[in-house]
Amino acid sequence: MADFVMPALGADMSAGTLLEWLKQPGDRVEKGEIVAVVHTDKADVEVEVFTSGVLEEVFVEPGTEVPVGTVLARIREDGASPTEVARSAAPGAGKPSSTPVEEPRLLISPSARQLARELGVDPATIRGSGPGGRIQRKDVEAAARARAGAPAAAEAAASPTGAATTPAPPAPPSAPTADRQAAMRRAIAASMSRSKREIPHFYLGQTIDMSKAVAWLQQENLRRPVTERLLSGALFIKAVALALREVPELNAVWEGEELVTRQDINVGVAIALRGGGLVAPAIHRTDELSLDELMHALRDLVSRARSFSLRASELSDPTITVTSLGERGVESVFGVIFPPQVAIVGFGTLVERPWISEGQVLPCPVVHASLSADHRVTDGHRAAAFLSTIDRHLQEPEEL
């Protein structure tokens, strides 16, 4: 049997609220499949299972807040025989659910659920257009539009009850609510305060000649359809991932009183949310992705981060973070490390600067790369080697 527990989706997350089970006892689950939705201060998060088998029993009812690590359910792994599980022995702190939930299951994405809440639409009245009838954001928006005064037929389709409803408030779909904003701010405050309290940061910076990378990127994008263009951010992230292979102590987390290096390189990407706030979900095994795959993953991640549809593993797995404020014209950014990680890399804006090459002063596109690192696990010499390695990779963009 395998326990399915309330995950830690950030260093300072101590508890989470189970919002919804997407599977019921007796259902088959596959490794990586999303089985539950959990509410945290930062987001509603889809939680995957890490083993294949049959969901034997659930111990926590929707709406229950439980500490991180609480057993939410048990999964009978493939090959294991059915086991009688004593519910009273369940280590979960949540209210045991001795019978499966009887009401029909509502398939709805976290972002759609949040949007429905914001627009005052009852999800139970919405017909989902996604796989298996899953309700998506566009279904909620359509229902809200229909309710706000679209033809009666459309309203009837969105609202089977046919009940008269008030017009939906014109809430911007991707804007966080004030409550969500405040909760996210608290989560960021807790994490960053802990970081500055516990982690002895040191900082290094290096200006990188980007002429080869910019020229290569321009040529690449000229021959690509607009939907497959690459951003310089993808090159930065890949260069960081490859550099971590050579300085593995920075691909790590600080657990207890020791450094634990990670095998997989999962670069977290700092994503600013519209209206404020920040998340830094991981792109798994970043170093193994081609630039096309990385760009696709990045677009997908940004889109889901801004629609509050991130997955648990994306929030719990980053082994380092990359941040960039280039769009705002900032030339240097020295980040605060996200615990339990031990480093964060910052990239400023691409600017043209005088650059001396072979005795000549030439205009050159450059970017300032910075590293904030944990002095408990590394020193200036190794950190400098890491930045130099990023630089070296950016001089060979075709190899990224």
Place this chain on the structure above:
Amino acid sequence: MNQDEIRAAVLHALSEVAPEADPATLRPDLSLRDQLDIDSMDSLNFVIGIHEQTGVDIPEAEWARLQTLDQVVDYVAAALETA
């Protein structure tokens, strides 16, 4: 497409990347990036949206010069005229 249709198509593409954008308060002569806090990923998605709405592909080098809504609309109109 006439100018109004092009503007509507561009605004539709913009609404996909910046849902909070209010066409009524958006200044067409000021920088979109400054008014809407658009980052590089938003910009790329905006260009893709314009392509989907109008068929016009704005090259990367041109995009860097297009700052305002009016400039984007004028660029798309010119591209459609010469197509």
